[in-house]
Amino acid sequence: MAEVILMPRQGQSVESCIIGEWHKKKGDKVQVGDKLFTYETDKATFDEEASVEGTLIAVFFAEGDDVPVLTNVCVIGSEDEDWQSYIPAGATVDGAGQTAEPEAEAEKTPEKTEETKTEPVRSERAVAAQTDTADGAISPRARRAALDAGVDLRGAGGSGPNGRIIERDVQQLRKEGRVYTSAAGNAYDTRVSGTGIGGRVRVSDTTKPVAAADEPEYTDTKLPQIRKLIAKAMHESISGMAQLTLNSSFDATDLLRLREQMKQAIDGGFAEKLGLDLPAKAPTVNDLVLFAVSRVATRHEDANAHFLEDTIRRFRHVQLGVAVDTPRGLMVPVVRNADLLSLQEIAAEVRRLAADAQSGTINPDEIRGGTITVTNLGGFGVESFTPVINPPETCIIGVNAIKTAVRVEDGNVVGYPEMTLSLTMDHRAWDGAPAARFLADLCLALENISLVLMSGSYIGGF
């Protein structure tokens, strides 16, 4: 029984997804769990896996097509099964145009793959020639054809799978003839491509470093959807706002000591002994910063806000965006109502969101609706930067590395751990002085993080 695969709905607000890449071709056998295709929403990339076993008998859309959710994308079944009845509106591959004869369509697909295969013949010549004697590098038909024609297989490009020399390559070699000039023939080297008359390899080609001759100077890669969106958002942010960055440092002694104490309490087991309500895993420095931001931001109305050109929308609760570096690019999942969560809850939620973002399985609804964002480059040793605001938010807090600083105490120079926060603000929404006050309060809270934690979800006016 043929099984139709639909474009999944990822989140309530997603209406269509773009097919990024097909991992299977029409006619391929698929097992349960095999990746069929990758698809992208405007924020994230997902893999669609096969839930049944069979043959991929119809593919309705091509890479790059924007497919409405819950539309038929492909069909898995047995080869003789009918897939015509599943053709969706707007299909671009199988069943494109709907009226086309199915047989003509079936022929069209292999033709297309053929076309893409003949292209890299020259670059693959190297691979093929070097594996000349290796078993399987030359198809038996090609070997036979070469023998019949008296063709030196070393000059043949392998256009088959994995650079395998197939009969077509032998025919092409016969047609092209000798591809080395007489003089260059002395330096017979199959790894170079020719720049001489009719594409012949000339002496200057054989004296060039092989890598330079064979490798293109650059590669062009089409941007994935997420990169395009990041590019658009970042450019709009910088070009559309009046951004400036304030930097302030604080003494991180308390922060580090608290964290160390928590670690020891958890690892040493005395949290359990004393019945302390501590998480199973000590919070990170970033968790502590997020906690401080969630508390301080509620007291600075313009910091936890959206600037909407003619209106400023100030939020009651903190929807805390956390910038996460993922293999697909930057993502900013949001911790909902962070000001109502405990440190432990914030830490757990951030771990969950970050893991989903990394694996690409995050629900798109979880990367929307932030009111203020924290981004952390401290792990890379960055000491100061100018974070870019996530519009329409009014600020973003950049977290830097902890470094050793010195100050004079009672005439003695003493060292202490110091952390810098980089606050970028939208000067359209608010002014330097209130932003500086917000930053100063943040530093004060972090410098005295033990007290802030002791006072629970409410902070007094330090």
Next chain:
Amino acid sequence: MHDLIIIGGGPGGYLAAERAGHAGLDVVLFEKNKLGGVCLNEGCIPSKTLLNSAKVFEHAAHGEVFGVTSENAQIDQKKVIARKNKVVRILVAGVKAAMKKHNVTVIADRAVITGKVAGGYKVEAEGKTYETKAIIIATGSDALVPPIPGAREGLEAGYVLTNREILDLDVIPETMTIVGGGVIGLEMASYFQTVGTKVTVVEMLDHIAGATDREISNLLLKNYEKKGITFHLGCKVTGIEKGRVLYEQDGEQKSVEAEYTLLSIGRRANTNLIGLESIGVYTERGAIVTDEQGLTNVPNVYAVGDVNGRCMLAHAAYREAEVAVSTILGKKDMMRYNAVPSVIYTNPEVASVGFSEEELIEKGMAYKKQVTPMSYSGRYQAETDKGDGICKLLVDPETNRLLGVHLLGSYASEIILAAGTFIETEMTVDDIREVVFAHPTVSEVLREAVFQLE
């Protein structure tokens, strides 16, 4: 929107139009002056008709050694010019017919690039705007007029000439001074000396014929001096007056009589007034910078021929035009300059391809050398009296291929194609030894030289 706009209808422009039109592209070609450009109207072709008249005259006037005596051999400069004009007319008409045959729209006006549009560029001419996906700039070059006192005034008054005016000169002057001993200067010196003018060449360098292999250019100099042309080498022209040219030799002021003065010190790429700045085309030392496909720094904008300053020869422009069109059509192609022949059509002829010995020395490249007199050729002996022509081969000792071939003697211009082919295809000396040459021909000297090689 058109597929391709070509600015300039000289060899680079009209050949690009022909090839692109043949491939089915929608092509518009703009030419402000005459189709055929400098080459057809005031360069290669007209000068060759003049030089042929000189050759015929020379045979008539000096045929005694071959047993032919003719009295009162005369040259009628007006008829020479009339015949030249006729040849040019026929060839220009031929270009026109080729444009029509390949569905190329030809607009007889100056075109100016005015900017970018979505998916291409816009060009203005005749007050209209044309849009195109690609542009080939083939605006050629103009004779350089040096800032010598009196040069501009002389040009206006008519006693100072460039290649343009000299080819319409319908009198044979008593005296002529040629400023610049390059290809154009030498060809005109050869012509006018043959038809009776007393010619003096003033050259700034210590040798003639520019970058030509020195062994050849020295031999050529001897040939010309024998004919009666006076050379002042290493001299700087300091002023041009009506009737004489002033020059400086070893710090000393001298002058030479000159009814007419020809300026042939070089050519400058035509990059002005075509709107290059509107799309940001990069130029260096007055020429458009291009890559091996003729592509400029601007996508889909190509420059072929003299305007890219790489090799100011019509046949280089032809090939550059083909490479640019191939690239536009998505076909892999590239311009190679290592086997572009160059010819001086004087009597005797000079033809070269590949490296000169001086270039090899400068590059530190190893080479073997073979110089074979043309007199090894039976036909050369039969047709030439006391000829001192040579064939010089420069060979890569490692790969045994030809690096340069330099010829001085009759038919050199026609023989050079074979040498160019040997170099372009990198045939080894052993390969060349297997090639059959027609006998008796002057080209056999190549074969002889190849066998004389150690």
